[in-house]
Amino acid sequence: MFLKYIELLDQWNSKCNLIKIRDHLELVEYHFLDSLQILRTCSWEGRLRVVDIGTGAGFPGVPLKICLPNLEMYLVEAQRRRCVFLQQLIEELNLTGCYLLCNRAEILAHNLEYRAAFDRVVVRAVSSLPVVLELGLPFLKEGGFLVAMRGVEVQDEINKSSRALSLLGGEVNKIVEYQVGERRPHHLLIVRKVFATPPKYPRRPGIPQKRPL
Numbered sequence: 001m002f003l004k005y006i007e008l009l010d011q012w013n014s015k016c017n018l019i020k021i022r023d024h025l026e027l028v029e030y031h032f033l034d035s036l037q038i039l040r041t042c043s044w045e046g047r048l049r050v051v052d053i054g055t056g057a058g059f060p061g062v063p064l065k066i067c068l069p070n071l072e073m074y075l076v077e078a079q080r081r082r083c084v085f086l087q088q089l090i091e092e093l094n095l096t097g098c099y100l101l102c103n104r105a106e107i108l109a110h111n112l113e114y115r116a117a118f119d120r121v122v123v124r125a126v127s128s129l130p131v132v133l134e135l136g137l138p139f140l141k142e143g144g145f146l147v148a149m150r151g152v153e154v155q156d157e158i159n160k161s162s163r164a165l166s167l168l169g170g171e172v173n174k175i176v177e178y179q180v181g182e183r184r185p186h187h188l189l190i191v192r193k194v195f196a197t198p199p200k201y202p203r204r205p206g207i208p209q210k211r212p213l
């Protein structure tokens, strides 16, 4: 399945720049293996309902779904072109129980079908931490976990997110350091949802980025 994924990415990258990769080793290390680091965070057993916000070309949601087929995986992506790729990927890999939501997270999080409906939220390379929390926490059930894949500096980001955490119902659970390939260590930040997010969040599309909490 990963080989098919590479083939499809190659096809698309030759037409339009879907992701920046120099070679297949980089793709395997910095996208596939990096995405799978999420498995080090909390329990991933059973039929968990997971949403990947801003999945782009499918990271980290698709590698997770390939390795744990029992997951019910929702891929959220706002860009039309990326959604066309993702739809083709889901079909070609025959990913049953993998659903594409082609819309902005700010809109989907107010839909009753998705609000407070997920056991896990995963987010990689989407905006600053306060924005990630505003987009992600509304999707989580109380007691569920949001896993934010962050870079080299994480403590400073957490310090700047204390207001967002307390307004949105999140609490830092743990930080896991990891290293893939030659890169400097990166961090997985695990946030537990401790109370329901107030209905006014997330704010209108674009506002979380423009005026972070």
Ligand code: SAM
Residues within 6 Å of the ligand: 053, 054, 055, 056, 057, 058, 059, 060, 076, 077, 078, 079, 082, 103, 104, 105, 106, 123, 124, 125, 126, 135
């Ligand atoms: N998560 C992927 C990864 O790690 O390779 C993609 C990262 S890419 C830098 C960010 C993606 O998030 C883009 O495809 C963008 O369209 C999507 N995105 C950003 N804000 C979004 C929002 N509010 N709702 C849905 N998708 C969003």
